[in-house]
Amino acid sequence: MTTSTRSALGPAGQIEVLQRAAEGGRITPEEALDLYRFADFHALGRAADAARRRRFAGREHLATYLIDRNINYTNICTTACRFCAFYRAPGHAEGWIRDTDDILRRCAEAVDLGATQIMLQGGHHPEFGVEYYERTFSAIKDAFPQLALHSLGASEVEHMAKVSGVSVEDAITRIRDAGLDSFAGAGAEILVERPRTAIAPLKESGERWLEVMEIAHGLGVESTATFMMGTGETNAERIEHLRMIRDVQDRTGGFRAFIPWTYQPENNHLRGRTQASVIEYLRMVALSRLFFDNIEHLQGSWLTVGKEVGQLTLHMGADDLGSVMLEENVVSSAGARHRSNRSELIHLIRTAGRIPAQRNTLYEHLVIHDNPADDPLDDPAVSHFSSIAVERGVLPLVTP
Numbered sequence: 001m002t003t004s005t006r007s008a009l010g011p012a013g014q015i016e017v018l019q020r021a022a023e024g025g026r027i028t029p030e031e032a033l034d035l036y037r038f039a040d041f042h043a044l045g046r047a048a049d050a051a052r053r054r055r056f057a058g059r060e061h062l063a064t065y066l067i068d069r070n071i072n073y074t075n076i077c078t079t080a081c082r083f084c085a086f087y088r089a090p091g092h093a094e095g096w097i098r099d100t101d102d103i104l105r106r107c108a109e110a111v112d113l114g115a116t117q118i119m120l121q122g123g124h125h126p127e128f129g130v131e132y133y134e135r136t137f138s139a140i141k142d143a144f145p146q147l148a149l150h151s152l153g154a155s156e157v158e159h160m161a162k163v164s165g166v167s168v169e170d171a172i173t174r175i176r177d178a179g180l181d182s183f184a185g186a187g188a189e190i191l192v193e194r195p196r197t198a199i200a201p202l203k204e205s206g207e208r209w210l211e212v213m214e215i216a217h218g219l220g221v222e223s224t225a226t227f228m229m230g231t232g233e234t235n236a237e238r239i240e241h242l243r244m245i246r247d248v249q250d251r252t253g254g255f256r257a258f259i260p261w262t263y264q265p266e267n268n269h270l271r272g273r274t275q276a277s278v279i280e281y282l283r284m285v286a287l288s289r290l291f292f293d294n295i296e297h298l299q300g301s302w303l304t305v306g307k308e309v310g311q312l313t314l315h316m317g318a319d320d321l322g323s324v325m326l327e328e329n330v331v332s333s334a335g336a337r338h339r340s341n342r343s344e345l346i347h348l349i350r351t352a353g354r355i356p357a358q359r360n361t362l363y364e365h366l367v368i369h370d371n372p373a374d375d376p377l378d379d380p381a382v383s384h385f386s387s388i389a390v391e392r393g394v395l396p397l398v399t400p
């Protein structure tokens, strides 16, 4: 890939590539890198928005959100990623495990507040094999069959398979049969070897992460894919991350959405690294819409970049603003302080010029808020919950 300081495409070439991508045509990684580095910001955004409108023709006036709760079952982890402020090593005094009753209580609270999805997420506990996840998923599904379990990811599967001494195929089949609906895209971080090794030397390789996802897709367990940008990767490595995902998607079609977000730099061991700037992030959102001609949904991340920037993503190709997140601890531990609730997300989407629609995990529309007069003015239950959660330490602003 080029390292020159000038666009190889030139102005006319950029216009041709942007037009091709806006019309649903494929762009090469080299073209993508050129656009990412040199294209006019507004031209990039306009092309991405045109690609979004084309893909969602007839419902392009909508933007979706989800109500879900992240539940962390343990912070004990053997993988020690340098960017992670959430984990504690085995034996650490601040390590904890949530028992099944606690997890079920949190699910019940989430259901009461209208959640349709639970995202279980946690450390690589040295003793948590497939059996632990089978038990936990079965217990949740038995009690709350209406909740979608969009949880874990390739890293957790790789780890649990090793702990239990079974193949990844067996592990996925067993947790799927116990109730897992789909995998979250967490653990992708950056898939390119050099920056991945620098920030997560003990994690599986990016190639392996994709291999596990490909196996999961083959077994009927779809997923999302993510990108944590801003840990010291080059622009070329950012585009390579996208290419690696697009190649797998060409074979499986199993990635429902792509979710780029920015690394949060507090309370971890990646000293001296900076976050990606807002402009870099928005350029990545737009580029992702143009590059992924084979992934339908693109999520803007208000949690890490802020609500106003989240609104802007809806004009840079994103069709979804993600989740209300009744509980989130992992990214918050590293400094993400943004909070929201349902009425605020509806307001953000509406004032960004779209009609808000609540979706489920499958991106089916559950409620379309087409009449502003019917918008909830406040969500007392959710606000109340959030303040209780902060008091209980469920929503810590920073975990030292």
Ligand code: SF4
Pocket (backbone or CB within 6 Å): 077, 078, 079, 080, 081, 084, 085, 086, 087, 122, 123, 124, 155
């Ligand atoms: S990111 Fe996940 S795997 Fe890495 S240290 Fe944190 S909890 Fe462990």
